[in-house]
Amino acid sequence: AQRVTQPEKLLSVFKGAPVELKCNYSYSGSPELFWYVQYSRQRLQLLLRHISRESIKGFTADLNKGETSFHLKKPFAQEEDSAMYYCALRSYSNYQLIWGAGTKLIIKP
Amino acid sequence: DAGVIQSPRHEVTEMGQEVTLRCKPISGHNSLFWYRQTMMRGLELLIYFNNNVPIDDSGMPEDRFSAKMPNASFSTLKIQPSEPRDSAVYFCASSGQPNQPQHFGDGTRLSIL
Numbered sequence: 001a002q003r004v005t006q007p008e009k010l011l012s013v014f015k016g017a018p019v020e021l022k023c024n025y026s027y028s029g030s031p032e033l034f035w036y037v038q039y040s041r042q043r044l045q046l047l048l049r050h051i052s053r054e055s056i057k058g059f060t061a062d063l064n065k066g067e068t069s070f071h072l073k074k075p076f077a078q079e080e081d082s083a084m085y086y087c088a089l090r091s092y093s094n095y096q097l098i099w100g101a102g103t104k105l106i107i108k109p
Numbered sequence: 110d111a112g113v114i115q116s117p118r119h120e121v122t123e124m125g126q127e128v129t130l131r132c133k134p135i136s137g138h139n140s141l142f143w144y145r146q147t148m149m150r151g152l153e154l155l156i157y158f159n160n161n162v163p164i165d166d167s168g169m170p171e172d173r174f175s176a177k178m179p180n181a182s183f184s185t186l187k188i189q190p191s192e193p194r195d196s197a198v199y200f201c202a203s204s205g206q207p208n209q210p211q212h213f214g215d216g217t218r219l220s221i222l
Contacts, residue, residue, distance in 0.1 A: 034210065043113075044152075044200065044213040086152060095140075095207030096165065101151045 002027050004089050006100035013077050014108050021072040021103050023061075023087030032090040033070040034097070035061055039083045047072075047085070057081070077107045113214035115201050121220045127189040130217045133182055134203030142211060143176055143186050144200040152200075158184065159207055191221045 003026040013019055025031060035047040048056045050063040050070060061072045070087060087100040114133040122128060134141045142157040156166040158178045166176070173192070178184040188195055198218050202211040 032208075036213075043215045044202075046210045046212070049210060090208070092208075096154060096157065097142075097211065099152045099154075 002089065002091055002098050004087050004098050004100040006085075006087055006103050008103045009101065010104045010106070012106040012108060015079055016076050019072075019074045019077045019081065019105065019107075021085050021087075021105065023070045023072065023100055025068050025070065025087075025089050027068075027089055027091070029092060031063075032092070033061075033063055034088045034090070035059070035070075035072050036086045036088060037083050038086070038102075044086065077105075079107045079109060081105060082107045113201055113203050113212055115199075115214035115217050117217060118215060119218045119220075121222065122191060123222050124192055125190045126221075127187065128191045128195075128219060128221075130186040130199050130201075130219070132184045132186070132201030132214060134184070134201070135205075135212055136182065138203035138205050138212075139181070140204045140207045140209075140211075141178060141184050142202040142204075143184070144202065146198045146200060146216070147196075155186070193221045195219065196221050 005024045007022050033050045036044045037047045038044045059074045061070050063070050084102050084104050086102045088097045090097055116131045140159050143155040145153045155168045156176045157164055161178045174188055176186045198216045200213050200216045202213045204211045
């Protein structure tokens with residue numbers, strides 16, 4: 001079954017500390033993975049996708065096929081990073097996005 | 110481009126009333142998605158269209174929900190009759206092709222009293 005798991009509903013870290021938002025997936029094939037971010041009462045925005053291998057707002061995510069993970073990392077958290085973060089997997093069979101439950105990230109001053 | 114435009118931004122109505130949510134996708138985008146977001150269930154795909162044709166509506170909760178896309182620049186999600194448990198934020202998203210990233214609208218915050 002295709003599934004995306006974000007084990008943490010809430011993650012709270014201090015400003016300046018490293019952040020890692022976990023995402024594990026289950027998919028039979030080569031997945032395409034995304035991280036979306038939703039700031040308070042705003043629309044969901046694409047943060048990054050694994051095929052781009054880029055760093056956005058200091059965040060990076062590496063696809064680890066061995067561990068079936070796509071964890072989102074940032075070395076030094078900033079207060080403006082507080083938001084909901086969703087990991088999503090695209091199915092190549094029907095192009096639908098399969099969403100994780102989301103992790104609420106709170107950066108404490 | 111103004112992005113995906115949804116209206117209204119907020120809707121408060123009494124149970125039993127008909128509710129119509131509207132979405133204008135990004136010009137040139139061929140795929141359109143309707144999502145519902147709640148605290149309990151997170152983000153759920155309700156239905157998606159490709160080239161104005163509904164491809165998968167398996168996420169539509171029940172017959173009270175219906176969605177249409179009469180042309181490439183407009184889609185509606187209708188709930189009739191509405192119930193308090195339909196209260197949620199409803200997002201519309203579009204993409205150029207199904208395999209391209211989805212761009213989301215601001216959402217409609219729906220409250221059914």
